[in-house]
Amino acid sequence: MTQGACPSCGASVEFSAGSAQVVVCGHCQTMVARVGAELEDHGKVARIVETDSPLRLGLEGRVNGTSYQIVGHLQKDHGAGPWDEWYVEMSDGRTGWLSESEGAFHLLSDAGVEEGLELENLHPGDRLRLRNRPLVVEERGHGRVVAAEGQLPSDVDPQADSYYVDATGPRGLFVTLDFGTRDRDPEVFLGQRLELKQLGIPAGEMRPRVRKVQLQQARCTNCNGPLELRAPDQTLRVACPYCGALMSVAQGKLAFLKLLQKPELPAALQLGQKGTLDGTEWICIGYQERSCVVEGTRYPWMEYLLYHPARGFTWLMESNGHWVFLTPLAAGDANVVPQVSAHHGGRRYKAFQSVTAVTDAVVGEFYWKVFQGEKARATEYVAPPYSVNEDATDNEVTYTHGEYLSPETVRDAFKLKEPLPRPRGIAPSQPNLRRESMMRTLRWSAVWLLGLFVLAGVLHARALNARVLDLQVTLPRTATPGTPEAMHFSEPFELQRAGNMRAQIHMSQALNNAWVGVQGDLVNQDTQDVVSFYEEVSYYHGRDSDGSWSEGGQSGSVFLSSLPKGTYVLRTTTSFDPALKLAGPQLGPVVSYQVVLTHDTPNESWFILSLVLLLVIPALSFFFSHGFETERWKESNL
Structure with missing residues (x-):
């Protein structure tokens, strides 16, 4: 610790910080520098202007396990109002600065000089690597020291315009490059952004925030309307809500700028x-x-x-x-x-x-x-x-x-x-609420689809799928459609339990540009109840200006609703194209086909219909969600 008298006014001054080279006399604002064992007068600096800062000289705090003490105070201004910077000494021997702006604090430690870095190459938004750290330049500015108090690491020149670049990195890293009056080789200060409560300073020791009372109940300089300022110590511009006058805020006063x-x-x-x-x-x-x-x-x-x-x-x-x-x-x-x-x-x-x-x-x-x-x-x-x-x-x-x-x-x-x-x-x-709805729909649709496949699997496992009749029907050449000659009766067959029936018609004699219709009647011999079906098989083909074409086939099938168990006989009545007799062979039958009845067989139509219905809902949901995004991105210009 060094004590002595101010060379200007004789008041007692004290160097308690080992890193301090200058102390500002609290009586006459002289910057007193220690040069060897002597104290020298290095000019005067203005007194600190009262701000809303909760900090003061002598406060001690703790951040990341390292304690520090505030030993000096600078106020700087770049023409838009002053900001506070506090010089700190840390318990591990490092020195640094605690700055505050717009309600945020940055605790920065001195990391030496970065050679070769030039001011003109750094612009807002630029990305760079500094000491193996990725950084983004946020601000490039300048300012002058307008007031000071306490102990400082070096002289300050109120007339010198000092340039700086602020940059940020991942996980709260904050860097200030202090170029001073130079254009290259800045001093580097590394640190982090902190909230007031993270400074580690007991709340009871901080300075109560002082409001600029004269601004809290100010009046418009143009229309004299009452203005109640809510952040008077940080406000630089005020626009009157009554007349639209724009006013500047400087030293606790409002000055009219323009309407x-x-x-x-x-x-x-x-x-x-x-x-x-x-x-x-x-x-x-x-x-x-x-x-x-x-x-x-x-x-x-x-x-x-x-x-x-x-x-x-x-x-x-x-x-x-x-x-x-x-x-x-x-x-x-x-x-x-x-x-x-x-x-x-x-x-x-x-x-x-x-x-x-x-x-x-x-x-x-x-x-x-x-x-x-x-x-x-x-x-x-x-x-x-x-x-x-x-x-x-x-x-x-x-x-x-x-x-x-x-x-x-x-x-x-x-x-x-x-x-x-x-x-x-x-x-x-x-947010695309339709997308959220779509995701819910997809989840529920997946559940229902799983249930559908499980049900289909159970029905397949339980089905008899038994062939109960395999009947060959051949009509005599003299048969006429719809007459008794075109009828045929099967032998009786037994259904062991109730279930559906699938009837399949396969042409034994191929059709050629003709058709055959089969009317089937299943007669329950116990009750004489009749269940009927009709299936028509046709095949046509030819050639036109577009080339060859064909339609139909040589077989067909139809599902019947559930039949009760019992003994049945199948009666078939055949209709056919009269041209078959002319086109058929001279000898042999004109119409010959096979009827196959399969009892209790899975009917896939219900499964397909259910599957389609289940897919329609998520498809519509996707369509509406996609439409929302389409409308959103119509407004994009990138």
């Missing part, structure tokens, strides 16, 4: 409205109307900015009655093949659309310098009901993970009294 047009679309959520999503109560602090133009047609949508003090900012988007809840996603956590696909969380997302999104109107407060006409390249990758969304500008690329919500879910979350408009059309990430 904006009001949104054309009605706002479903109002400023200050609270709702619970993802287990967190959010408050709506602003909304903007954005649009894109595709093939000359403008497509507008609304985006609602939600805020929670601990979780920061997130979005709720509404388009044509469809809602998507968007949460921030580190670029390194999504493996993206541009305009082809994205992989995140073990799920593949297919590229759906890429458009130029334009900010048309804004209302409420925003954490960046929003302006009317702001443009970004918006690309959406979908795996319904989820999506990965990329918004890219020249200086920054941001990713969000979306989850489709029904209007009922949003209405219940925000306790809205009136129902929200019904969705129109199909949204990119809208």
Whole structure:
């Protein structure tokens, strides 16, 4: 520990951190540097501006088993408002920085210099490998130190513009490349994104969040309308909901910038409205109307900015009655093949659309310098009901993970009294409920098909399939169709049990451009009940302009309904084409055929009919599901 007097004002200064080379005098803001055993005056720096940060000098925390202490504090600004960076010393001898922005914290340790890396070669969305780690560039920016306190590793120059590149990698890896005033060989800081509760700092030791009271009850500088700011310490732009005036926020004051047009679309959520999503109560602090133009047609949508003090900012988007809840996603956590696909969380997302999104109107407060006409390249990758969304500008690329919500879910979350408009059309990430229905139908159809095959197997196993009659019928040449000469009687045969009957007719003498009809009557000799059937066999053939043709055949069959057991006789009455006598041989029969009766044989017609009916339902379900996807992807431009 080094103690001494400030060279400027004489106040006592102390170096308690072994890595610190500069300490900011708490009385006169002089940067006191230790050079050997001497203390030197290295100029002055502005005092820290009060922010909403819960951190303060001297706090001790613990992350991943390593303890640390906050020993220094910088405030930087790139023209859009200051952010806080805290210099920390760790128990294992490392040093680093704890930065906070938009409600998120990043604990980074110094990993030395990366030689050969050039600033001009790094752009948002670029992918690179650094020290065997895959990274995605999220932001490229610059800023100046505007205020400081405590102990620091080196001098700070409030006049110097320092350049940096932020990148992310898998599993929460966060990297800052600090180029300083150089264009190559940056200092590398490796770390991770953390929530406030993960900093390992006892809640009772953190500084109470200080609200800028003068902004919480501010008034519009244009129309004097009352404005209630919900995140005054992080708000950079405010758009008046009454007159559309856009105002900047700087040092606790509002300054008029310009008048904006009001949104054309009605706002479903109002400023200050609270709702619970993802287990967190959010408050709506602003909304903007954005649009894109595709093939000359403008497509507008609304985006609602939600805020929670601990979780920061997130979005709720509404388009044509469809809602998507968007949460921030580190670029390194999504493996993206541009305009082809994205992989995140073990799920593949297919590229759906890429458009130029334009900010048309804004209302409420925003954490960046929003302006009317702001443009970004918006690309959406979908795996319904989820999506990965990329918004890219020249200086920054941001990713969000979306989850489709029904209007009922949003209405219940925000306790809205009136129902929200019904969705129109199909949204990119809208879940295909027809597909879910199709999958249920397929599962049940599989069960019923299995049952059908089991039933068919049981019936086949139980069937007698017994040939009870094999009768040869030959008509005399003098026979006339339908007369007693064309009748024939079989010997009696026995049916041992009730069952169906299959009658088959096989022509013993082939037909040639002729037909034969057989009327069969099964007479129960015990009851004299008669069961009749008729089967016609025909065969025709010839040649025409299209070539040879034929129809029919030399056999036929028919199933009879169930017959009771008993003794039966078959009587056949034959009809035939009169031309058969002229076309037949001069000697021998004109008509000769075989009748075969098979008792208790499986009838496949019921099985085929049942199979068709069972397949029709899943086929229709597949058709409707496929139609939904077809309609969805009609809107894709990738």
